[in-house]
Amino acid sequence: MDWDRFEDKFLREKGRDKGAEQRKIEKEVFDEFTADTVWKLARRGHLDFLGGVVSTGKEANVFKGWDREGNVRAYKIYRIETSNFQSMWDYIEGDKRFERVRPVKRHIVLAWCQKELKNLQTSHRAGCRVPEPFFSLNNILIMQFIGNEFGAPLxxxxxxxxxxxxxxxxxxxxxxxxxxxxxxxxxxxxxxxxxxxxxxxxxxxxxxxxxxxxxxxxxxxxxxxxxxxxxxxxxxxxxxxxxxxx
Ligand SMILES: Nc1ncnc2c1ncn2[C@@H]1O[C@H](COP(=O)(O)OP(=O)(O)OP(=O)(O)O)[C@@H](O)[C@H]1O
Ligand SMILES: [Mg+2]
Structure with missing residues (x-):
C-alpha cells in the first residue's frame, strides 16, 4: 500500500506535526485491509479525515473524524489481529443473528463490529442514551461522537x-x-x-x-x-x- 498517500489523504493533521506515539498507532491500526476499508468509506462520503486517536485499546481504537459533510463522528476501528477473538466467540456463538459466522479470526471480528452496530441501533431506537449509530463497514463502526473537542470522560x-x-x-x-x-x-x-x-x-x-x-x-x-x-x-x-x- 502507498502509506504516504494514505497518510496524506486521511491522517495528516493539517498544519501540525503529530507525535511519534500517534504515528506508531496509525501504522498498527491501518493494515492493508483496514486502509482499503477507509478508502471505501471515503468514496461513499462516510469519512473525509481522521483526527486524533481518542482511545487505544486491545480490541479497538477510537478516532475522532469527519465525514464529507463536515459532521464530526467517532470511528471505532477493530483490530483484525486482536488477541482476544476467542473470548469474542463466546458472545457470538448462541446469538441467532450471527448463526452463520464461523470461528475464524477475521470473520469473528467483522461480525463483532456488525453486532455492535446492530446493538446500538436497537438500543438507540429503544430510547437509550447511546451514541447514534450511522454506518459500519468491515471492521470500522461510525457513530455519534460523544464530547466536544475531546471525547467525554468516563x-x-x-x-x-x-x-x-x-x-x-x-x-x-x-x-x-x-x-x-x-x-x-x-x-x-x-x-x-x-x-x-x-x-x-x-x-x-x-x-x-x-x-x-x-x-x-x-x-x-x-x-x-x-x-x-x-x-x-x-x-x-x-x-x-x-x-x-x-
Ligand atoms: N462515541 C464515542 N464518542 C466519544 N468517545 C468514545 C466513543 N466511543 C468510544 N469512545 C472512547 O473510546 C474508548 C474506547 O471505546 P470502547 O469502550 O467502545 O472500546 P473498547 O472495546 O472498550 O476498547 P478497549 O479495547 O480499550 O477496551 C472509550 O472509553 C471512550 O473514551
Ligand atoms: Mg470499553
Missing part, C-alpha cells in the same frame, strides 16, 4: 454531584435495553461516558439478545457492577436485577 473519572439521580438514569436505560431484548454484558463505570450531565452507555459489541444462553448471567453481572459502583458513592443501589426483569 463515568469512573468524574465526580458526581447527585449520584442517586445518575443511578436512576442508568437503571432506566438498562430497563429500556432489556425491554428491547438486549443485555449489554459489559456494563460498568468503565463503559459509560459522562456528557451534558448525563450518563451515555457505550461499547456494546459484546451485547447479546435475551435468547442467548448466557444472557441472564450477563445481566446479573451488569446489575452487580452498577450497584457496586453506586453503592461506593453512598447510593442505596439494590434490587436492580429484579427491577429490570420484574
Amino acid at each position: 463515568l469512573k473519572d468524574v465526580e458526581l454531584d447527585e449520584p442517586s439521580q445518575v443511578y436512576r438514569l442508568v437503571a432506566e436505560d438498562m430497563k429500556k435495553l432489556h425491554k428491547a431484548g438486549i443485555v449489554h454484558a459489559d456494563l460498568s463505570e468503565f463503559n459509560v461516558l459522562w456528557w451534558q450531565e448525563k450518563p451515555w452507555m457505550i461499547d456494546i459489541g459484546q451485547g447479546v439478545p435475551l435468547s442467548h444462553p448466557k444472557a441472564d448471567q450477563f445481566l446479573r453481572r451488569d446489575c452487580e457492577n452498577v450497584e457496586k459502583y453506586f453503592k461506593k458513592l453512598g447510593v442505596k443501589a439494590e434490587g436492580l436485577y429484579e427491577e429490570i426483569t420484574g
Whole structure:
C-alpha cells in the first residue's frame, strides 16, 4: 500500500506535526485491509479525515473524524489481529443473528463490529442514551461522537454531584435495553461516558439478545457492577436485577 498517500489523504493533521506515539498507532491500526476499508468509506462520503486517536485499546481504537459533510463522528476501528477473538466467540456463538459466522479470526471480528452496530441501533431506537449509530463497514463502526473537542470522560473519572439521580438514569436505560431484548454484558463505570450531565452507555459489541444462553448471567453481572459502583458513592443501589426483569 502507498502509506504516504494514505497518510496524506486521511491522517495528516493539517498544519501540525503529530507525535511519534500517534504515528506508531496509525501504522498498527491501518493494515492493508483496514486502509482499503477507509478508502471505501471515503468514496461513499462516510469519512473525509481522521483526527486524533481518542482511545487505544486491545480490541479497538477510537478516532475522532469527519465525514464529507463536515459532521464530526467517532470511528471505532477493530483490530483484525486482536488477541482476544476467542473470548469474542463466546458472545457470538448462541446469538441467532450471527448463526452463520464461523470461528475464524477475521470473520469473528467483522461480525463483532456488525453486532455492535446492530446493538446500538436497537438500543438507540429503544430510547437509550447511546451514541447514534450511522454506518459500519468491515471492521470500522461510525457513530455519534460523544464530547466536544475531546471525547467525554468516563463515568469512573468524574465526580458526581447527585449520584442517586445518575443511578436512576442508568437503571432506566438498562430497563429500556432489556425491554428491547438486549443485555449489554459489559456494563460498568468503565463503559459509560459522562456528557451534558448525563450518563451515555457505550461499547456494546459484546451485547447479546435475551435468547442467548448466557444472557441472564450477563445481566446479573451488569446489575452487580452498577450497584457496586453506586453503592461506593453512598447510593442505596439494590434490587436492580429484579427491577429490570420484574
Ligand atoms: N462515541 C464515542 N464518542 C466519544 N468517545 C468514545 C466513543 N466511543 C468510544 N469512545 C472512547 O473510546 C474508548 C474506547 O471505546 P470502547 O469502550 O467502545 O472500546 P473498547 O472495546 O472498550 O476498547 P478497549 O479495547 O480499550 O477496551 C472509550 O472509553 C471512550 O473514551
Ligand atoms: Mg470499553
